[in-house]
Amino acid sequence: MGLKLQNVSKKFVGKQAVDNISFEVNKPSVFGLLGTNGAGKTTTIRMLLGIIKKDSGEITWNGQKVERKHVNFGYLPEERGLYPKTKIYDQLMYFAKLKGMNAKQADEAIKKWAKVLKVEEYIPMVAEKLSKGNQQKIQFMTAIIHDPELIVLDEPFSGLDPVNTEILKNVIIDLVAKGKYIIMSSHQMASIEEFCTDILILNKGKTVLQGNLKEIKEGYKANRLEVSTNSNIEKYVKELGMDIEFSKDNEYTIKIESEEKAHQLLKNLVNENIEVNKFEIKKPTLNDIFIEKVGE
Amino acid sequence: MRDLKTVIGFTIKDMAKRKSFIVSTIILLAIIIIGINIPNIIKAFTGDSDGDTNNKLLVVDSSNLFEGSLDSLNSMNLGYEVSITNENLSFDDIKTKIDNGEIDEAIIIENGENNSHKIRYIVKDMAMISGMPEELMAGINSIYTNLQISKLGLTQEELQSLNPNFEYSIEQTEEQQVSGNILVIMLLSIVLFYAIYFCAYQVSSSITTEKTSKIMETLVTSTSPTTIVLGKTIGIGIVGLIQVCVFVGVALITAKFCLDPELLSSVLDMSKITPYLGIMTIIYFILGYFAYSLLYALTGSTVSKPEDIQSANAPVAILALIGFYLSYFTMMNPNSDLNAFAAIFPLSSPFCMPFRMMMGIATPAQLVASIVVLIITILIIAKVAIKIYSNAILNYGTKMTIKDMVKIYRDKK
Numbered sequence: 180m181g182l183k184l185q186n187v188s189k190k191f192v193g194k195q196a197v198d199n200i201s202f203e204v205n206k207p208s209v210f211g212l213l214g215t216n217g218a219g220k221t222t223t224i225r226m227l228l229g230i231i232k233k234d235s236g237e238i239t240w241n242g243q244k245v246e247r248k249h250v251n252f253g254y255l256p257e258e259r260g261l262y263p264k265t266k267i268y269d270q271l272m273y274f275a276k277l278k279g280m281n282a283k284q285a286d287e288a289i290k291k292w293a294k295v296l297k298v299e300e301y302i303p304m305v306a307e308k309l310s311k312g313n314q315q316k317i318q319f320m321t322a323i324i325h326d327p328e329l330i331v332l333d334e335p336f337s338g339l340d341p342v343n344t345e346i347l348k349n350v351i352i353d354l355v356a357k358g359k360y361i362i363m364s365s366h367q368m369a370s371i372e373e374f375c376t377d378i379l380i381l382n383k384g385k386t387v388l389q390g391n392l393k394e395i396k397e398g399y400k401a402n403r404l405e406v407s408t409n410s411n412i413e414k415y416v417k418e419l420g421m422d423i424e425f426s427k428d429n430e431y432t433i434k435i436e437s438e439e440k441a442h443q444l445l446k447n448l449v450n451e452n453i454e455v456n457k458f459e460i461k462k463p464t465l466n467d468i469f470i471e472k473v474g475e
Numbered sequence: 476m477r478d479l480k481t482v483i484g485f486t487i488k489d490m491a492k493r494k495s496f497i498v499s500t501i502i503l504l505a506i507i508i509i510g511i512n513i514p515n516i517i518k519a520f521t522g523d524s525d526g527d528t529n530n531k532l533l534v535v536d537s538s539n540l541f542e543g544s545l546d547s548l549n550s551m552n553l554g555y556e557v558s559i560t561n562e563n564l565s566f567d568d569i570k571t572k573i574d575n576g577e578i579d580e581a582i583i584i585e586n587g588e589n590n591s592h593k594i595r596y597i598v599k600d601m602a603m604i605s606g607m608p609e610e611l612m613a614g615i616n617s618i619y620t621n622l623q624i625s626k627l628g629l630t631q632e633e634l635q636s637l638n639p640n641f642e643y644s645i646e647q648t649e650e651q652q653v654s655g656n657i658l659v660i661m662l663l664s665i666v667l668f669y670a671i672y673f674c675a676y677q678v679s680s681s682i683t684t685e686k687t688s689k690i691m692e693t694l695v696t697s698t699s700p701t702t703i704v705l706g707k708t709i710g711i712g713i714v715g716l717i718q719v720c721v722f723v724g725v726a727l728i729t730a731k732f733c734l735d736p737e738l739l740s741s742v743l744d745m746s747k748i749t750p751y752l753g754i755m756t757i758i759y760f761i762l763g764y765f766a767y768s769l770l771y772a773l774t775g776s777t778v779s780k781p782e783d784i785q786s787a788n789a790p791v792a793i794l795a796l797i798g799f800y801l802s803y804f805t806m807m808n809p810n811s812d813l814n815a816f817a818a819i820f821p822l823s824s825p826f827c828m829p830f831r832m833m834m835g836i837a838t839p840a841q842l843v844a845s846i847v848v849l850i851i852t853i854l855i856i857a858k859v860a861i862k863i864y865s866n867a868i869l870n871y872g873t874k875m876t877i878k879d880m881v882k883i884y885r886d887k888k
Binding site for chain 2: 228230231247248250252254256258259260261262263264265269273274276277278318321322
């Protein structure tokens with residue numbers, strides 16, 4: 180059950196956009212699709228939505244092949260857009276009807292989601308009069324208004340202020356709790372780490388890393404030490420052959436090769452009667468892993 | 476089908492609500508009503524209530540060459556209010572009278588040498604006049620001839636035999652006889668061309684707007700590209716057809732109620748505008764609109780920026796102009812083979828065939844061939860346009876070239 184991509188490839192004129200990728204989302208959750216610009220994320224999304232045809236491989240939803248005419252997924256594209264001179268209500272009604280709702284169902288859904296996303300006052304207005312963030316929330320409504328089982332969100336938080344980001348995060352959490360499958364593509368690694376259970380990183384159309392995010396991170400050794408002291412400790416760090424990545428006001432981020440060296444540093448600082456306010460050995464963040472995998 | 480209805484409904488509502496559409500419709504209606512009423516407006520300004528605009532003509536016969544017989548010019552209904560004088564008036568005297576508004580124009584008859592006579596026709600401004608009106612010259616010649624004949628002492632019978640009463644008529648060797656006012660038909664052809672052209676152009680504009688506003692991505696995940704193209708084309712076509720019907724209806728009603736019936740019948744034979752002709756004109760409007768709007772859908776989908784739309788649409792505009800002028804210029808010679816070709820050639824047939832029908836020279840075989848060729852052309856354009864549209868609408872960036880389109884067409888087969 181759920182969404183399954185097997186050995187999917189797509190070539191455009193002279194360019195292999197997606198090269199033999201496979202992944203599966205088999206339970207309600209948020210799946211992270213990551214990659215640099217031009218890595219093949221949008222092509223992958225367009226194939227799984229049935230907008231463009233794949234060259235090879237198989238895409239199934241609940242065991243059935245995904246075909247354009249049968250797809251009724253929700254989609255928030257990265258390229259935001261609304262009809263600028265058309266009233267929001269008319270636009271939402273239009274998309275809801277195209278997604279199979281009748282006027283009464285659509286009207287109820289518009290009112291419900293307008294309240295949840297706090298955009299009720301904008302519904303009678305034309306789109307060009309709304310701020311970018313509010314336009315984005317309206318477009319989010321077009322993605323979920325027909326209560327789809329699978330929702331694809333491409334950069335859902337870009338351009339949103341912290342208040343609206345929080346609103347959207349709560350909606351996503353609720354959607355997963357209600358059994359929805361969500362594919363999220365984002366460059367904001369913090370958001371991916373917050374929501375996603377499984378991830379796939381693409382680079383030049385190829386999968387460079389995929390799996391359970393927690394397991395991926397556990398597979399990495401600690402590589403960073405964060406220390407805060409009441410005096411300069413550069414001398415002690417260099418004595419142990421370690422590099423300082425960042426320092427400011429006696430707060431240091433130090434690259435480490437092993438946890439033993441970090442403990443040795445702490446021991447040395449204590450022996451020198453240097454007051455240590457913070458000492459934290461850290462594993463690589465998703466951002467670090469991403470850069471390691473796709474960085475040139 | 477349900478999606479198609481939804482797209483058509485949204486397109487109609489969206490277009491009809493646009494301020495630019497409402498304002499341009501109102502302005503065009505005002506132009507139509509004012510344009511048809513121009514004769515009445517001129518009358519109102521000139522204060523001429525019965526339309527009789529006889530010019531005041533002064534004939535100066537100082538040598539009394541016509542012996543007072545020029546009075547009969549008034550009975551010839553030449554459109555002049557003629558007054559005769561034997562005073563010896565100079566050019567400057569006439570100029571003063573014209574400037575004062577006493578007369579509009581004048582004729583000075585002067586005796587020359589060797590029994591030759593000189594007639595000077597004096598008007599205020601000869602910019603729009605190529606010479607002395609022929610009717611006036613014929614009238615003066617006739618009066619002078621009669622005067623001289625009467626002096627020969629001929630009997631009444633002899634006199635009548637000198638003034639034959641010929642009955643003139645015109646016939647043609649071509650079997651098909653053209654009826655109707657060609658100039659009016661050509662004018663209607665221009666109206667039909669612009670109606671088709673501008674409605675079709677709206678499709679391109681609408682598609683580019685959807686691309687530039689980035690709504691396309693959401694739209695293509697909601698319904699198929701074929702539904703979008705057809706829904707948009709049909710929706711805009713319905714609005715355009717209603718708009719054209721309103722324009723024509725208002726024009727006919729205004730002409731019927733505001734124009735002098737004699738003037739109206741002289742330019743447009745209303746008996747030629749039959750329901751059959753009306754239906755066929757609407758059919759040609761629809762077919763012509765579909766052919767050009769689908770071409771515009773194709774070009775509209777290849778651009779992402781509003782500034783590129785003009786250059787992308789240029790090839791279609793050129794095709795439309797070729798089609799129109801092929802029809803327009805051959806209409807001056809409607810029995811020519813080229814006009815018959817223009818009535819069947821799909822680019823020009825929508826602008827040509829309705830008027831061949833109006834002129835009564837379209838044969839049933841030509842009509843069937845014209846419609847069949849046009850429908851086949853539309854189906855071919857639709858196939859190519861929808862295919863390229865489906866793949867081009869998600870391309871953002873620079874305007875696509877014809878080479879790119881061919882590549883895409885081949886690549887997606």
